[in-house]
Amino acid sequence: MAIFDQGELKEIDEILASIENGATRDVNLQDRLARISIRAAGELRTLNEMDPFSDEYLTKIRQVHEEIVGQMHTLEPRATRQSNHEGESSGPYPWDARHPKSVAAMLIACGFLIQVADIPRHGRILEVGCGTGSLTWNLARKGYRVDALDPSFAQCDSVVATTRDLPFVPNVIASTLNDWIDKRQKSYKYDAVIFFESFRRIMDHKSCLEKLTRDGHIEDNAKIIIAAESIFPSTSELLPYPWGPRLDGASLRSMRKWGRLELGFTRRYLQDLLARVGMQYKRLETDLALPLSQIVVGSRRIQRPYCEVLLKDDSRRYKATIEEGFNLAAEGFPSFLKWASGLSFREDWGRWTVGSRVELVFNEQLPSNVEILLELHQVFGPNVGKYLTVVIDQKSQVETLRMVEDKKSYSFRFRDVKTKMLTLLIPCPGRPGGFNRSMQHNERCMSGGSVANETATPDLLQREAESADVGALAKG
Known part of the structure; x- marks a missing residue:
């Protein structure tokens, strides 16, 4: 199906020609052109x-x-x-x-x-x-x-x-x-x-x-x-x-x-x-x-601090379905992921998050109706009472974080999803406390991540105002 009305494009050509013919110099032409724009007949x-x-x-x-x-x-x-x-x-x-x-x-x-x-x-x-x-x-x-x-x-x-x-x-x-x-x-x-x-x-x-x-x-x-x-x-x-x-x-x-x-x-x-x-x-x-x-x-x-590990084409992967979720304590990354950033190397208990964003891109488009389940292991102090945000398809949902003694599991539901990307926004990157037991997928769900962060020290990372932080995303 055509995006633009071809008749409209021909009208644009006529407008452009008249502006060009009336311009005395190139600078004058650019000034004239800056005053017009196309209006698309198609659905962009x-x-x-x-x-x-x-x-x-x-x-x-x-x-x-x-x-x-x-x-x-x-x-x-x-x-x-x-x-x-x-x-x-x-x-x-x-x-x-x-x-x-x-x-x-x-x-x-x-x-x-x-x-x-x-x-x-x-x-x-x-x-x-x-x-x-x-x-x-x-x-x-x-x-x-x-x-x-x-x-x-x-x-x-x-x-x-x-x-x-x-x-x-x-x-x-x-x-x-x-x-x-x-x-x-x-x-x-x-x-x-x-x-x-x-x-x-x-x-x-x-x-x-x-x-x-x-x-x-x-x-x-x-x-x-x-x-x-x-x-x-x-x-x-x-x-x-x-x-x-x-x-x-x-x-x-x-x-x-x-x-x-x-x-x-x-x-x-x-x-x-x-x-x-x-x-x-x-x-x-x-x-x-x-x-x-x-x-x-x-x-x-x-x-990129020394500890961040990006998921690339040649990265180690383990076999898993989206229903089984992302096991953060496993070696490598799950096979259903195409790209991941904001995660550190694996330790026995899980992974740290790096900076204020964790981004996951899947091989396939997420289900139209999807639920993200987060099971937290610990919430570091400054994050308590702050919003943890999950973003899918430019839609965001937030949950107020509590001490794990009060609440460990968080659920985020999205409808009419048409994307392969999921983003977690960490509220307060700071000193680490570990959390998130695992990322699990429940029915039509994909798993999510967690939230405590530690600032990387200057001797490990060249720092500027926008330098990344390191935090905890743990598998207990």
Whole structure:
């Protein structure tokens, strides 16, 4: 079933053409485009009921993009239908704009990124989607050793021409990220991976970051930097889903005219995405050059204390059904789980929780009517009287925690569930007290977790304001 009314899309084309014809300069055109947006005739709200990391969601987003551009979408980034925009390009951006505001915004954004990244001197950087090389030039000029990727041979030639006389000449490669990662020699690891105006061109983000973080391509303390993207506080008319094609005028023009992929992201989606590959989320911006100066940094070492164990494809698993639940004292993870975070290594009595969130993603969608049963072993003092929250399908239920002498078992019931993810929110990460005997599934139920936490000590974990805590999730 079609998502958009094609007649409506043609009307949008006419509006875009009239705005473009009436614009005197590129900056004036961008100002005009900022005032319009598309109104979808299709039903996009159903995307909010899906797991944004699922194959089902990815398929639906591809359909949204294909209907907007009018052609089949490929998961691989590629050169646009034409390399130069008529009347808009006479040199690498931003110098082709010949407008002080555009030039200043790019220079401020590049400087802000270099400051925020704080990469060691002569550090190795992988720049994904270098375009015409505005950031590449600045990184190489700073003395970093840069591998700059772009699928466009023409744009790579332009970057080579503008950087060939620098003291540290970047290695410019006409390639997609997947091709480069598959063929590169692992004789060194990157200190940072930077997506500058290029994360919007990648559709399968989770697979992309998993490849970078889990296949030995980056250092243990490396950063993943997502910069100059449209990142929304929450869903809106211009981004009515966790992530997907933006529906503002400038994005529609780019997609309709040149077949580009113009994605936007909610903050929550990027935070969850980085968590899935073991990284902490931090968002920074300066209002002097927005949206170019909005940056998300994923830092691996800060987020994940030494004791946290992530469930990965090669993790040890034991055979169990969802009815039997998650035995926290067993070696490995149950076979019905696809992903888990926020849990420590196993001890004889169970596992600690790490930080204020435990996330479980199942291989299959949870039953439509599901009950979460938590059997607690102990509740550490600061958590007593606080709310333990279970979140499924963006619906949350809370229970006030009591001393285990008064109450040990907690039940959470959800209806009309359409997701594979379950989240437990720990109320007061602090010093540990153990709890949760086990996670059990009762009838159409999946098991849940527990809640006492301990702050990781500075000598075990590099700490910042957002560093993780460690707590107890015990199997008695």
